[in-house]
Amino acid sequence: MQTQDKNLPVDIGIEEESRKEIADGLSRVLADTYSLYLKTHYFHWNVTGPQFNSLHLMFEQQYTELAIAVDDIAERIRALGVFAPGSYSAFAELSSIPETSEVPSAEEMVRLLVEGNEAVARTARSVFPATERGKDESTADLLTGRLRVHEKTAWMLRSILNAQ
Template identity: 50%
Template sequence: MSIDIGITHQSRQQVANQLNALLADTYTLYLQSHNFHWNVTGPKFRELHLMFEEHYVELAEAVDEIAERIRTLGFPAPGTYKAFASLTNVTEPQDTPDAEGMLTTLLTNHETLVKTCRHALREAQEVDDESSIALISDRMRVHEKTAWMLRAMTQH
């Protein structure tokens, strides 16, 4: 069946492409946050262990929302490590960093997601896709706030 939601096929494809990148970034950050949750050590173990869990739980819910929006626009959502690796802008450290390195890495990558959101937001605004605009704006706010909190934790 054709999709008739007031946005052309080409416009829906443009937005879906941007959402694919946002999905890949979000999933990669989810994996990273979960990894750090498992592997954090040091005097702030409990605090960071719990915080990283809050992050990955929130990101897991976001992954589903983003993928469902891509499907709503009429396109398959990427869902493999290979696809995510080719689409993501999130950087991954070679080895498991110490607690301070984990905070710095997550800060950098939440800021990366803010930039991914800004790029996707422009595409959605160009084609007047209010549903995608709302989703992307919500995601951007979460990443901006998380980056602010991580930034505060890394200042001595």
């Protein structure tokens, strides 16, 4: 990961190595979030069936929230003094969420979005040790908020499938 220009060093009370480690973790969260955004938007466009209207609207709310989240995550990476990834190839390398190229059934879309939200939650959770070591409360706060959103979204989607 490329860091920003050294002419004006970042001095926010977090050591450079910690900032890089945290930014690397956030880059994985960003890649997962962007991958989930693409998948959710794709499903929004292509959902069919008896639940079309409710799922179409739900997916729109979800991808809108994810679009804001990717900006927040990327801006936190920048605040740490590291350039944020932004290419499809970088996201593909960093993301734990597999691409969906076919158009699944509405039920399968919901199941895949449960899995995607749970994957983002796991990735976000994996960054906490680095934030604790670096005493980075701002990133920990961002991650806590992301966990809350993804855990709630997974629960709501799971409820559609009547799975516990």
